[in-house]
Amino acid sequence: MLNWCVVSVSLEGAAHARHRSYLTLSLILIFGFSLPLCLAPSVTEANPFFVGRFNGLLGGPLDRSAYSLYWNPANLYTDGAKIDLHLGIISRQASYDRAVSEGLSAEEEKVNAGESTTSALGMIPSLAFHSGMILDKDLRLGFGAGIYIARAGTADWDRDPEASSAYPGAYDGPQRWSAMSTFMLLVNYAAGMSLEYGPLAVGAALSYVDTTLSTIKAANADKSDELTDPDGELKEGRVFLDDAVGTEMSSTIGARLDLDQLEIGYAWRLPVTYQLRGKAYVLYSNAPETTANAQVQLQVAESHLLSVGYTENEMRFRIEYERQLWSIMDNQEIINIDNQQELLLLERNFRDTNAYRLRLDYSISERVQLNTGLSYEEGATPEEYHEPGLAEHDQLELGVGITLPLTDSLSLNSSFFYQYFFDRRVSNSRQSPSTDGDYTDQRQYMTFNLKWSL
Numbered sequence: 071m072l073n074w075c076v077v078s079v080s081l082e083g084a085a086h087a088r089h090r091s092y093l094t095l096s097l098i099l100i101f102g103f104s105l106p107l108c109l110a111p112s113v114t115e116a117n118p119f120f121v122g123r124f125n126g127l128l129g130g131p132l133d134r135s136a137y138s139l140y141w142n143p144a145n146l147y148t149d150g151a152k153i154d155l156h157l158g159i160i161s162r163q164a165s166y167d168r169a170v171s172e173g174l175s176a177e178e179e180k181v182n183a184g185e186s187t188t189s190a191l192g193m194i195p196s197l198a199f200h201s202g203m204i205l206d207k208d209l210r211l212g213f214g215a216g217i218y219i220a221r222a223g224t225a226d227w228d229r230d231p232e233a234s235s236a237y238p239g240a241y242d243g244p245q246r247w248s249a250m251s252t253f254m255l256l257v258n259y260a261a262g263m264s265l266e267y268g269p270l271a272v273g274a275a276l277s278y279v280d281t282t283l284s285t286i287k288a289a290n291a292d293k294s295d296e297l298t299d300p301d302g303e304l305k306e307g308r309v310f311l312d313d314a315v316g317t318e319m320s321s322t323i324g325a326r327l328d329l330d331q332l333e334i335g336y337a338w339r340l341p342v343t344y345q346l347r348g349k350a351y352v353l354y355s356n357a358p359e360t361t362a363n364a365q366v367q368l369q370v371a372e373s374h375l376l377s378v379g380y381t382e383n384e385m386r387f388r389i390e391y392e393r394q395l396w397s398i399m400d401n402q403e404i405i406n407i408d409n410q411q412e413l414l415l416l417e418r419n420f421r422d423t424n425a426y427r428l429r430l431d432y433s434i435s436e437r438v439q440l441n442t443g444l445s446y447e448e449g450a451t452p453e454e455y456h457e458p459g460l461a462e463h464d465q466l467e468l469g470v471g472i473t474l475p476l477t478d479s480l481s482l483n484s485s486f487f488y489q490y491f492f493d494r495r496v497s498n499s500r501q502s503p504s505t506d507g508d509y510t511d512q513r514q515y516m517t518f519n520l521k522w523s524l
Contacts, residue, residue, distance in 0.1 A: 119254060119460065121194060122220035124156050126485025126517040127429060127441035127471040130390050131324065131335030131377040135521065136198035139214045142324035142337040142375070143262035143273030147202035147212025151524040156196040156218070159516040162225075163189045166458045168244040169497070169506035171295055178297050181233055181240035182247075186458070188227045194219045198260075212264035212273065221256040221370070225249060227458070237297050239288055239306040246288040247295050247503045249459035253284045254368075256344075258320070271326045279318050281344045283368060285459075286310040289414060291354050295503035299355070307354035309414045311404055314348030314366055333379040341372035341398055350404060350413050362406040364413060369399040371420075371450075388429035396420035396450040417501060419455045423448040441471035441485065449491070454498045457505040463494045471517075479523045487515040 123129060124137035131142040136154035138145035167185040198216025205211055227250060233240035242250050262275030289309045290296065299305045324337040350364035377390040402416040425447035432440045445467040456463070471485030491511035499505045 119221045119223040121158060121160055121222050121515075122196075122218065123158055123485065123487060123515050123517045124196065124198075124218065124220075125154070125519050126483050127443045127469050127487075128431070128473075128483060128485075130388065130427070130429070131337045131375045132326070132333050132379050132388060135519070136200045136214055136216060137196075137218070137519075138273075138324075139198050139200065139216050139260050139262050139275050140218060140220060140258075140322070142326065142335050143214075143275040143322055144264050144266075144271040144324035144326040144335070144337075145212075146200045146214045146262055146264040146273055147210045147266050147271070148200055149202065151199065151201035153199045153522045153524065154197070154216075155520045155522075156198070157518045157520075158194045158196075159192075159518075160194065161189075161191050161514045162512070163187075164225075164458075164511040165509070166245045167508040169504070171504050171506075177234070177236075181237050181297065182244055182295050184244050186227050186230075186243040186245040188225050188458075190224060190226070192224065194222060208268045210266040212266065212271075213262065215261040216258075218258050218260065219256065220258060221254070223252065223254045223460075225252045225459075227251070237304070237306070239297070242288065245458040248287060248457040248501070248505055250286045250288065251284075252286075252459060253282070255282045256280070256370075262322075264324075269328045271328070273324050275322045275324075277320045277322075279320050279342070279344070281316050281318070281346060281368060283314045283346050283366065284310075284312055284348070287414075287459075289354075290503075293502040303355060305355050307352070307357075309353075309404070310351040311364060311366065311414075312349045312351065314346035314364065316344045316346040316368075318342050318344050320370070331381045333377075333381075335375075335377045335379075337375045339373045339375075341395065342370045343398070344368040344370070347407065350406070352413060362411075362413060363408055364404050365407050366402055366404045368402070371396040371398055371422075384433045386431040386433075388427075388431070390425075390427040390429065392425040392427075392447075394423045394425070394450070397422050399450075416459070417455055418460070419452055420450040421452055423450050437473070437475040437481065439473040441469070441473070443467075443469040443471075443487075445469075453494065453496055454500045456494060456496050456499070456509060457501055458509075461509075463491045463509070463511070465489055465491045481521045483517075483519040483521065485515075485517045487517075489513040489515070 125135045133141040134145045165187045170179050170183040196218035200214030202212040257280045258277040260277040264273030320342045322339045327334045350362045353359045372395040374393045379388040399418045399420040404414040427445040429443045449463040451461040467489045469487040473483040475481050494509045
């Protein structure tokens with residue numbers, strides 16, 4: 071029992087240390103990259119684990135900031151050169167009240183059922199720039215580059231210090247059979263170009279994506295949540311995927327039509343499957359710990375974004391639709407690379423989703439603008455596969471924002487988003503062990519975009 075506790079704590083501590091180191095490394099990379107961008111010549115210019123809110127409520131297929139590199143590269147052209155430093159502050163509060171599994175004793179029910187909570191507060195910086203050149207009377211070339219983080223996540227569920235000492239695993243809470251601690255980070259190094267002819271523009275962007283994933287969860291070899299075997303020996307174990315990394319290319323293609331008061335923008339992001347490799351540590355009951363060279367897939371959906379904007383005097387209305395093909399993610403299997411043995415199977419069976427967004431921009435003056443927004447997005451996770459890890463239900467999102475001038479060449483855009491996931495009760499779980507129970511999830515985003523015109 072002592073060995074089990076020591077190994078469990080050491081694995082979790084290693085995960086937390088790596089979380090801190092990767093966040094620090096990301097900050098160094100992003101701000102380190104800002105120096106050469108600032109010195110460049112003036113001619114140079116809803117969905118799981120998505121955290122990108124670049125340019126706040128102005129973001130989308132009609133966005134014309136440097137982050138059109140992400141939203142729609144057809145909009146990259148701009149006069150001169152502009153740099154955009156983005157900071158996103160993210161807060162989350164979620165809970166899972168696990169239902170009692172069948173066949174457990176009253177004592178086992180106490181440590182395998184009940185409510186667990188998680189909360190998090192983090193900051194994510196990103197940096198981009200864009201510029202343009204006039205090639206002919208009606209022909210314009212736009213280009214840009216940047217480093218940004220659109221998908222990331224970290225979750226540490228609260229522990230239960232009053233749990234029964236007879237079952238060491240109970241300290242980690244009843245949600246431990248699905249998630250104890252998870253860290254995921256996708257850093258994009260992107261560049262793109264656009265070509266405009268009259269009212270029509272097309273563009274493309276290519277990203278080199280550096281991905282990291284670590285996760286730890288409770289697991290039994292038979293996929294049950296039983297605490298002891300027939301002999302009364304402790305049965306509960308742990309599977310820890312440590313520092314799985316991989317790289318891949320992703321791409322976005324976009325188009326825009328500008329007809330004075332009417333704008334139409336479209337962006338297509340191609341699907342990507344990341345092959346991540348790291349070290350897996352497996353510990354079942356009192357058996358010796360084993361290690362393996364492990365591989366896991368991380369699938370990111372193909373998406374289609376369409377936006378129509380109409381401007382009347384000081385008001386601009388925008389309607390946006392997004393279709394994401396999340397059915398690409400059926401499961402995530404952690405396998406031993408050396409013998410192809412399955413170490414852990416995470417069933418997802420995601421479904422394709424639709425999102426609908428309304429935006430209203432009101433210009434108080436030429437450089438001061440107010441923004442509001444309302445969104446509804448379908449969740450990718452079916453009820454029977456919902457679990458405390460990578461799972462999201464249908465959601466509503468409200469937002470308000472403002473753009474203010476700081477100097478003649480510097481402006482600040484800030485937006486606040488409140489994201490509410492509808493409460494979900496699961497009573498037909500197909501996960502092993504069962505993830506029946508009640509779920510809540512709420513998130514808040516505060517974005518700051520500092521824009522500098524060179």
